[in-house]
Amino acid sequence: TGVKVGDNLRKQVRLAIETLGNGFAVNLNPDDYDEAKVKKFYSEILNIIYRLLFLLFAEQKGWLPVKNEIYARTYSIDSLRERAMKGGYQHDHNEDLWEGLKVTFRLVTKGYKFPGGDIINAFGGQLFSDERIFHIRSPLKNNHLLQAIDALCFFTDRKNKLRNKINYAALAIDELGSVYESLLDYEPRLLTEDTELPGRFCRRGEFVLDDRSTERKTTGSYYTDSRLVAQLIDSALVPVIENAIKDKASDQ
Numbered sequence: 305t306g307v308k309v310g311d312n313l314r315k316q317v318r319l320a321i322e323t324l325g326n327g328f329a330v331n332l333n334p335d336d337y338d339e340a341k342v343k344k345f346y347s348e349i350l351n352i353i354y355r356l357l358f359l360l361f362a363e364q365k366g367w368l369p370v371k372n373e374i375y376a377r378t379y380s381i382d383s384l385r386e387r388a389m390k391g392g393y394q395h396d397h398n399e400d401l402w403e404g405l406k407v408t409f410r411l412v413t414k415g416y417k418f419p420g421g422d423i424i425n426a427f428g429g430q431l432f433s434d435e436r437i438f439h440i441r442s443p444l445k446n447n448h449l450l451q452a453i454d455a456l457c458f459f460t461d462r463k464n465k466l467r468n469k470i471n472y473a474a475l476a477i478d479e480l481g482s483v484y485e486s487l488l489d490y491e492p493r494l495l496t497e498d499t500e501l502p503g504r505f506c507r508r509g510e511f512v513l514d515d516r517s518t519e520r521k522t523t524g525s526y527y528t529d530s531r532l533v534a535q536l537i538d539s540a541l542v543p544v545i546e547n548a549i550k551d552k553a554s555d556q
Contacts, residue, residue, distance in 0.1 A: 312459040313470060313479065314486040318513055322457040325349050325511030327448025330441055332508050334494045344439060344512075346492035351436040354407060356381060356456055357472070358431065368412075369422035370539060379408045384552075388454035391446050472492035484488070488517050542545040 337345065359381045362368045369375045370382060376509070384401065385392065413433075415426030432435065435505060460467050490513035499506050506512055 312468075315356075316455045316459050316470070318481050318487070318490070320356075320452040321346075321353055321453060321487075322511060322513060323448055323452040324352060324444070327444045327452070328442050328455045329494060330445075331442050332509070334496045337494045342492050342494050345494070348437045348440050350487075351431070352440075353452075353456075355431060356453070357475075358427075359408070359412070359471075360456065361472045361475050362427075364471070368424060371419050372420070372422040374418055375422065375424070375538065378404070378535065379411060381408075383538070384453045385457045388450040388457065393450045396446040396447045401449050403447070403448045405528040422533075445453050446465065459475055487513070499521065 325346070328345075340536050363370050363380060364384055366444075368380070370380060384405070387401075394420070409432055412427050416424040419426075420521070456470070458467055458469055493512050493514050495506055495508055495510050495512065497508050501512065501514060
């Protein structure tokens with residue numbers, strides 16, 4: 305059944321962001337990316353992460369046709385979760401899963417009716433707008449995507465070392481806000497040289513969320529970013545969830 309989303313999700317989201325970022329950054333030259341371009345890259349990675357969070361949420365709520373064999377086997381995030389859970393994907397350098405995931409995004413954006421009558425409602429909204437990931441054109445290897453999916457779906461309890469499934473059915477909108485809030489402590493960087501970060505050594509070309517910077521807090525820009533984060537939640541994710549709730553209520 306999974307556990308309630310909370311502090312664990314914030315940690316796992318950070319891991320998923322860095323994993324996806326590094327997957328897409330494989331073919332990037334960090335010397336071509338100034339601070340503004342890195343932030344744009346980061347915003348598009350964030351959008352993908354929040355699409356995945358919404359789809360996990362919607363599938364576990366039953367808002368998507370998870371009992372439809374075609375959707376469940378071919379398009380669902382749950383099918384990716386199952387592949388990640390099995391492990392053994394570390395050397396899977398194929399790129400088909402990301403291409404398939406983009407098809408899922410399009411189905412959710414436009415809606416789709418399966419043979420037999422099962423329906424994907426068109427959720428629309430800014431969250432699934434093509435403009436939100438306009439600059440990400442590079443392929444993504446399966447191992448990076450599955451590692452990110454694994455991070456969003458499971459966590460290991462520090463006390464008993466047991467691996468737990470995250471329960472998105474219990475997700476509250478304010479918990480999404482707390483995830484965004486926690487990300488404000490980090491500065492996205494595409495490293496131009498080998499760098500020692502707290503607890504790890506990172507190579508040139510790696511994408512990292514660096515929590516050493518205090519610039520936002522000391523200059524006041526932290527609070528500006530907080531408002532922008534709230535605006536992004538209000539304009540992108542919350543309407544998608546609220547519309548889905550209304551659609552389900554009207555169907556009953």
